[in-house]
Amino acid sequence: MKIKKVIVSTVIVIVVGIQFIPATDNNIETAKEKDFSVIYDTPKNIKITLGQSCYDCHSNSTNYPWYSKIQPIRMIMDSHVEEGKNQLNFSLFGDYSERVRRNKIESIINEIEADRMPLGSYKFMHPEAQISSQEKTDLFKFLKQLKSK
Amino acid sequence: MKKVMYSIAIMTSVILSSCGGENKTEEHNHESHDHSSGRDNEIEETIIPSNSSSFIDAYLLVKKGLVSDDAEATAKASLILIGSLGNVKREGLSKEEEKEVNEIIESIKENAEHIANNASEISHQREHLVMLSRDVKDLIAITGTDKKLYQDFCPMYKEEGAMWLSDKKEIENPYYGATMLNCGSIEEEINN
Numbered sequence: 001m002k003i004k005k006v007i008v009s010t011v012i013v014i015v016v017g018i019q020f021i022p023a024t025d026n027n028i029e030t031a032k033e034k035d036f037s038v039i040y041d042t043p044k045n046i047k048i049t050l051g052q053s054c055y056d057c058h059s060n061s062t063n064y065p066w067y068s069k070i071q072p073i074r075m076i077m078d079s080h081v082e083e084g085k086n087q088l089n090f091s092l093f094g095d096y097s098e099r100v101r102r103n104k105i106e107s108i109i110n111e112i113e114a115d116r117m118p119l120g121s122y123k124f125m126h127p128e129a130q131i132s133s134q135e136k137t138d139l140f141k142f143l144k145q146l147k148s149k
Numbered sequence: 150m151k152k153v154m155y156s157i158a159i160m161t162s163v164i165l166s167s168c169g170g171e172n173k174t175e176e177h178n179h180e181s182h183d184h185s186s187g188r189d190n191e192i193e194e195t196i197i198p199s200n201s202s203s204f205i206d207a208y209l210l211v212k213k214g215l216v217s218d219d220a221e222a223t224a225k226a227s228l229i230l231i232g233s234l235g236n237v238k239r240e241g242l243s244k245e246e247e248k249e250v251n252e253i254i255e256s257i258k259e260n261a262e263h264i265a266n267n268a269s270e271i272s273h274q275r276e277h278l279v280m281l282s283r284d285v286k287d288l289i290a291i292t293g294t295d296k297k298l299y300q301d302f303c304p305m306y307k308e309e310g311a312m313w314l315s316d317k318k319e320i321e322n323p324y325y326g327a328t329m330l331n332c333g334s335i336e337e338e339i340n341n
Contacts, residue, residue, distance in 0.1 A: 103259070
């Protein structure tokens with residue numbers, strides 16, 4: 001059928017075409033002193049949790065697995081990273097005022113406690129990003145004592 | 150037909166390659182402001198009209214919405230709050246105070262945006278009321294209030310409890326609404 005051929009060809013053209021949309025990696029050189037884990041003397045296990053479950057979208061260094069080179073996956077990822085960094089950027093925590101730092105820390109606790117974060121789609125692609133019950137306990141304990149300082 | 154398809158594929162690729170993609174080698178300097186406020190995509194599209202309400206009245210409206218368990222009304226009130234921030238009086242403030250006021254206003258805006266964007270999740274709106282209440286109280290400490298206010302506290306909300314401001318003596322709990330309307334007590338009266 002001619003229509004079938006046209007549709008299939010168009011889809012192929014689009015799928016191939018969108019692979020050429022340029023994308024910039026989110027890997028920005030940032031002063032280490034601004035990072036959350038440097039400002040607050042963060043224990044190793046907490047650093048690991050944050051790195052595995054949060055930093056891809058909420059910092060200036062994102063890890064790009066092989067499948068992220070494929071569109072439209074890359075576009076979806078980029079929009080997550082952009083939105084994530086707008087809401088919270090661990091790499092630039094040092095630029096936040098005391099008021100904002102306190103609010104961000106409180107929000108981190110709220111979001112993880114309510115299971116709104118990490119994003120379900122992110123956890124699906126990165127099973128290691130799941131924050132276990134013990135990790136949550138440790139993380140909240142650490143963050144709460146930061147808030148009270 | 151083949152020729153046409155190839156040309157379309159090449160043209161599409163060329164067109165798509167030429168859009169997007171900037172060089173991100175600079176580091177953003179956020180020294181004087183918080184980038185994340187004002188970036189909520191949903192609100193950027195809505196033009197928030199500036200209004201003549203005082204931020205205190207607008208805050209009390211947000212609180213009232215949560216007391217009534219009305220997330221929609223709460224979201225609407227938070228937009229009024231954002232619109233009222235232009236009315237904050239800055240006369241007679243020292244440079245230090247003005248800097249502080251600007252910081253607090255940015256924070257109120259961010260918290261109000263979260264509230265406005267979460268008409269489907271009242272629990273999330275309530276989480277931001279905690280932060281919003283701190284901001285509003287701190288702002289009043291610098292710019293004053295035109296009405297008597299009460300600082301109320303609910304010990305049961307989250308581990309550490311939470312505070313809110315009210316213009317009434319009776320306790321109406323915005324963190325629990327109808328489920329625990331009168332839970333809480335007056336901690337302080339704010340007069341100036």
